[in-house]
Amino acid sequence: MSEVKISAEPRTEFGKGGARRTRRAGKVPAVLYGHGEAPKHIALPAREFAAAIRRGGANQLFAIDVSDGTQALALPKAIQRDPIKDTFEHIDLLLVRRGEKVTVEIPVQLVGEAARDTLVMPQIDTLSVSADATRLPDHLDLSIEGLPSGSQITAGDVKLPEGVELIADPEQVLVVITGAPTAEQLEAEGAGVIEETPAEESEEAAEGETAEGETAEATEAEAPAQA
Known part of the structure; x- marks a missing residue:
């Protein structure tokens, strides 16, 4: 996954009132932290951030250029959304370094179709893995092509890209294939x-x-x- 460059501004107003004014200005309140450094409060452009998350998902890597001269690589650690407006309320960003390995949850996408007269029952839709922060996959493909009733796919069955290490329990069941009931x-x-x-x-x-x-x-x- 390629990094997205995004500008930011230092944030000096805090509390609910300051956060509301930041959002009214078309920005999202955020905080940068990690590597033992003091948390840095910033404001990100809401539209640019939303577009990047739509394209790259929740594990999108950001190259942040703060107007005070600070530059940082960061991954979203926690994203708060407004459930009604579906807008971003606040973002926690974890500082990372190139070559550093991080543990993240990667979405699992099912590929293909199971055998006829079967039901596909996903159990878990993400997988915990460790990988280079600058080379995180945006998703993991899991083939169910032709699988008969009674089949199970576990985390250990997933083929991971080079450099990606499984952190989840390899016996964790991701998908179960069962027979569809007859009329x-x-x-x-x-x-x-x-x-x-x-x-x-x-x-x-x-x-x-x-x-x-x-x-x-x-x-x-x-x-x-x-x-």
């Missing part, structure tokens, strides 16, 4: 649900009648003794 099975299951209800009600009624009979017998047996 007859669906109909039988529906009929079974309908037939069970009266039977259960009959059993409950019978149990109720038995309990009432036992109570009546006990009362009759006790009556002479009380007399």
Whole structure:
């Protein structure tokens, strides 16, 4: 994944009021941190940042040029969005160096089609890997072409690009392939649900009648003794 160059400005206003004014100006509040350095508060152009994330995903590498002369390479560590407006509220950026390995979650994309009459059931859609911060894959392809019912694909089955190391448990199941239910099975299951209800009600009624009979017998047996 290639790095995206983006300009930034130092941010001197903090708190909710300062953040709102930053966003109204078309920028996103952000903080740069890592490598033991003091956090640096900056503002990024909202449109440029959003466009880069759409193209490169959440692991997009940024070459940040701050107007005070600071230059840095950074990866998004945490992105806060407005759930209603779908805009960026705040960004945490982790400082990285060229050649440095980082651990990130990479999206997994399914490729191909499983065998006929099967259901593909994804279990996990990202994979934890370690790779050079400047050579992170934007996604990992996982082929399900022709897989029959009963197949499982684990993290250890994924073919990783050169220089990418698996961090996740290799036994972690990513995808399960099962047989699709037939029309007859669906109909039988529906009929079974309908037939069970009266039977259960009959059993409950019978149990109720038995309990009432036992109570009546006990009362009759006790009556002479009380007399």
